Amino acid sequence: MAYYDDYDYDYYSSFNKPKYQSVAERKNKAEEYVKKMADKGIIFNPVVISGNKIAEKWWGLMWCKNLERYSDYANRLPRGKSYCKNGNVIDLKIEEGKIQALVMGTAKKPYVLEIDIDPIDQVKAVDISWQCSKKIHNVESLVKGEFPEDMEELFFQEDGLFPSPKEIHFFCMCPDNAKMCKHVASVLYAVGAKLDDDPLLFFKLRGIDINSLVQKAIDSRLENLLANAENITPRVYEDADIKELFQL
Incomplete structure (x- = not known):
């Protein structure tokens, strides 16, 4: 006291x-x-x-x-x-x-x-960190004082964060x-x-640590963007394909 x-x-x-x-x-x-x-x-x-x-x-x-x-x-x-x-x-x-x-x-x-x-419990802490980092809009909502509905079970289940x-x-x-x-x-x-x-x-x-959650979400988002950037989709053509398509 x-x-x-x-x-x-x-x-x-x-x-x-x-x-x-x-x-x-x-x-x-x-x-x-x-x-x-x-x-x-x-x-x-x-x-x-x-x-x-x-x-x-x-x-x-x-x-x-x-x-x-x-x-x-x-x-x-x-x-x-x-x-x-x-x-x-x-x-x-x-x-x-x-x-x-x-x-x-x-x-x-x-x-x-x-x-x-x-x-x-550290297992809970790691779980919420991972769940949040999967979707950056979840963290954005939390920081704004809102609550993402798809995370309700994680917080309010019988053995949740409350x-x-x-x-x-x-x-x-x-x-x-x-x-x-x-x-x-x-x-x-x-x-x-x-x-x-x-x-x-x-x-x-x-x-x-909410700042840690934000950083992990940003890092996860960046990793996803970089991973997607390395993947060539069927809609992306190589130079040789373009020449053949337009008979150049």
């Missing part, structure tokens, strides 16, 4: 659980805390959901859908979704294999969370002793919202 050491955070024990607060109360408290910290020069990166949906584009939708298909998370996801939609995730940072966040709950100050994602529960490890300073608390669930949903804005964060989180 070194990242948040300077945030003047108090640890909350399970013996001092705060009283229930309404959605409006928590939301106002979150906004006030963000403003208070901004006045001190500490700028957070809150997750703001403007509509009824956390995500609307392929990346965000599939991230959330991946979470919801695992029974391990079923009990806590609905409450976590509500926390996310109501602005309780007041800071979110995504790095390679790591998510760090602050979530405002019923306590006076936000809870510190850290979620670690296991490094992607992380499974066994690859996700989390810690929250809240007093909830459940396997997954609502604060962790809210942060996982918040990642989906962020992927709507910047899909390349998915590659960053999973440790996939």
Whole structure:
């Protein structure tokens, strides 16, 4: 938790659980805390959901859908979704294999969370690299934040590139002793919202070098062009054939 050491955070024990607060109360408290910290020069990166949906584009939708298909998370996801939609995730940072966040709950100050994602299996990494390099338009689409439909299975299959529960490890300073608390669930949903804005964060989180994918796709395209250039098709005539054809 070194990242948040300077945030003047108090640890909350399970013996001092705060009283229930309404959605409006928590939301106002979150906004006030963000403003208070901004006045001190500490700028957070809150997750703001403007509509009824956390995500609307392929990346965000599939991230959330991946979470919801695992029974391990079923009990806590609905409450976590509500926390996310109501602005309780007041800071979110995504790095390679790591998510760090602050979530405002019923306590006076936000809870510190850290979620670690296991490094992607190298077989998967090589597979996606090869699949992408076969078609440069796939990589072009990925860089633009779009998703090529012919690659959906590679990403979203049961053992695809979206992380499974066994690859996700989390810690929250809240007093909830459940396997997954609502604060962790809210942060996982918040990642989906962020992927709507910047899909390349998915590659960053999973440790996939998108620049390497682009270069491999370009190299593959160039190799194909050079290989085709060396092949003489039936429509290409040698000089002798042309002379004979036109009786020169």
